[in-house]
Amino acid sequence: MRNRAVDLVIFDCDGVLVDSEPISVAVLLEVIAEDGVKISPEEGYRIFLGRSLKTIVETIAADYGLVITSDHVTEIRQRLFERFRRDLQPTPGIAEALAALKVPFCVASSSQVERIELSLGVTGLLESFGANVYSSTMVRNGKPAPDLFLHAARAMGVEPARCAVVEDSPAGIEAAGRAGMHVLAYLGGSHVGPADLRRRVEAMSPDLVFDRMALLPSLIDRLSPGESFG
CATH class of the missing domain: 1.10.150.240 (Putative phosphatase; domain 2)
Known part of the structure; x- marks a missing residue:
């Protein structure tokens, strides 16, 4: 069996887990x-x-x-x-995607912990994350600095190179890249069109761009050590 490239999936919250x-x-x-x-x-x-x-x-x-x-x-x-x-509604397919992931996962968001937990609570997702909730209030510099993602990786005991970040915003995508992590850009949210996100995000050349959360588990499984989808 081949070595796994990803030992931790780090999710942004707003626009990725919930349609906020x-x-x-x-x-x-x-x-x-x-x-x-x-x-x-x-x-x-x-x-x-x-x-x-x-x-x-x-x-x-x-x-x-x-x-x-x-x-x-x-x-x-x-x-x-x-x-x-x-x-507030959950992102379509996210509950099923979380259940199908074969590696640990956490959330790392620019929002305060109270807001993250409310967002996940009202959408039925909080139980899936437990205590694995990280906020920019826990670090000196928020996104696009890499501090938050590096903090989450340390807290979860995983090397940055073995983390995959699921993000929707240019600031978050930049932060994940600067952290040395796999960068998966999710562009299935209802804000993608009004925010002109597809053009802005694709110009940043993340490892992968996808728009259906149901695809995430198979995309994580396909990543091999050193592989990129850019």
Whole structure:
């Protein structure tokens, strides 16, 4: 039997495990619009997708001159969590894909732990991950820095070269590549068209681009040591 190339699959959360990006961007743009900052959904996706709240706050201040206060953050979280509880859905096929994986897996997201656990909880996925939940709040630098993925690999006891990252955002794809991991770009989310993700992601040459989560277990099985699908 050939040696396995992948001993750990690291999932992003938003846009990969759950279809949350349209909700998240809509809430953020809604709140800042109330303070006079009007950003189109397309621009919102381009600027904010895959970024930590800290980075988003810094970007809004630098590019649009709006200081995001603690009141803004509280309002964003309250609206977001309410809509997640009401509307959030899992990515089609993800539960079956997780059940079929033959290697351990975890989630590493730019979101805070509370939001990750809420997202996975309301979509019925939290039990599959248990305590294997990692947030950018646990590291110094969020995506596109590699810190979060390297932290997750260390915590799970796996060398970076033997990890496969499933990501949808340019920031996350860059982070996974800088971490020295296999990079699988999932482009099946409902936000892919509005965010112009396919063009942006394919230009980054990840190891593999796919749009049906049901394919993931077989794609992981096909990876051989040193192999790339780029």
